[in-house]
Amino acid sequence: MLRLYDHPFSPYAQKVKISLREKGQEFEIPLPEGIGAGGARGEFVEANPRAEVPALIDGDVKIFDSTIILEYIEDKWPTPPMLPKSPAERARVRMLEEVMDTHYEAINWGLGEIRSFKRATGDLAKKIEARAAEQTQGYFRWLEKQLGDRTWFNGDYFGWGDLAVIPYLNGSRGHGHHVPEGTKLAAWMQRANERPSVAATTKDITDMLSSGAPGMGDVAEMVEKGLFKREYRDHRLEWMIKVGGMEVILKGLERDNIRFGPEFG
Numbered sequence: 001m002l003r004l005y006d007h008p009f010s011p012y013a014q015k016v017k018i019s020l021r022e023k024g025q026e027f028e029i030p031l032p033e034g035i036g037a038g039g040a041r042g043e044f045v046e047a048n049p050r051a052e053v054p055a056l057i058d059g060d061v062k063i064f065d066s067t068i069i070l071e072y073i074e075d076k077w078p079t080p081p082m083l084p085k086s087p088a089e090r091a092r093v094r095m096l097e098e099v100m101d102t103h104y105e106a107i108n109w110g111l112g113e114i115r116s117f118k119r120a121t122g123d124l125a126k127k128i129e130a131r132a133a134e135q136t137q138g139y140f141r142w143l144e145k146q147l148g149d150r151t152w153f154n155g156d157y158f159g160w161g162d163l164a165v166i167p168y169l170n171g172s173r174g175h176g177h178h179v180p181e182g183t184k185l186a187a188w189m190q191r192a193n194e195r196p197s198v199a200a201t202t203k204d205i206t207d208m209l210s211s212g213a214p215g216m217g218d219v220a221e222m223v224e225k226g227l228f229k230r231e232y233r234d235h236r237l238e239w240m241i242k243v244g245g246m247e248v249i250l251k252g253l254e255r256d257n258i259r260f261g262p263e264f265g
């Protein structure tokens with residue numbers, strides 16, 4: 001059976017699970033040992049030397065990066081298609097995915113660093129949270145325009161454009177940032193969350209929490225104990241600097257509870 005190294009909170013892993021579920025592919029979802037602590041090893045790291053979820057194992061084939069995994073799934077199981085048909089429409093939804101995976105994701109991730117991992121408190125936390133709220137509203141307005149009069153971000157049928165957006169908007173909702181009521185985006189969000197593939201992917205989160213695994217409420221203490229060493233990479237790192245959190249990064253480096261991507265070889 002397909003094996004997808006997963007963490008239910010990861011929007012990147014959620015994208016892949018939604019696609020596999022739309023295509024009726026069965027898969028198991030092991031949680032990599034040592035994820036988040038900088039100590040991952042074994043088959044997971046062999047599949048993804050960056051030690052990030054998701055990583056897909058299909059027999060001898062090992063693939064990392066959610067976009068590359070989605071491409072593989074599409075090539076191997078083309079039905080039902082997740083990408084639109086025309087080259088221009090495919091490019092459109094890929095651009096949407098790129099924005100969500102980079103600029104948008106950084107906001108939710110950063111809020112997690114502040115609120116759950118307690119990287120900043122007091123005025124600094126307030127300032128960063130206010131920036132995140134403003135930015136999120138900006139993206140809601142941008143997404144409303146991107147959706148236009150379409151039923152789905154993907155076009156006529158649910159697909160890549162939708163699975164690339166819904167994990168992030170659900171993440172924002174979890175942070176108390178709600179899509180304005182009465183908008184086309186809000187109606188789309190409800191439709192998307194009613195898809196069985198999306199509902200099952202959201203259920204993975206509640207299942208994990210009800211299994212007694214540590215929730216986001218417990219992680220600040222784990223950071224303090226040195227059990228967490230979070231990866232500050234790419235847009236996430238840029239975001240933290242941009243919103244005024246340089247001291248968060250410096251403190252994390254000093255305390256050795258943040259890390260950058262691993263070296264290869």
Ligand SMILES: N[C@@H](CCC(=O)N[C@@H](CS)C(=O)NCC(=O)O)C(=O)O
Binds near residue numbers: 007010064066067
């Ligand atoms: N570009 C990658 C990003 C994957 C990623 O950053 N995953 C995070 C979880 S959301 C991760 O596993 N981080 C490793 C860690 O925190 O230790 C993708 O699209 O798959």
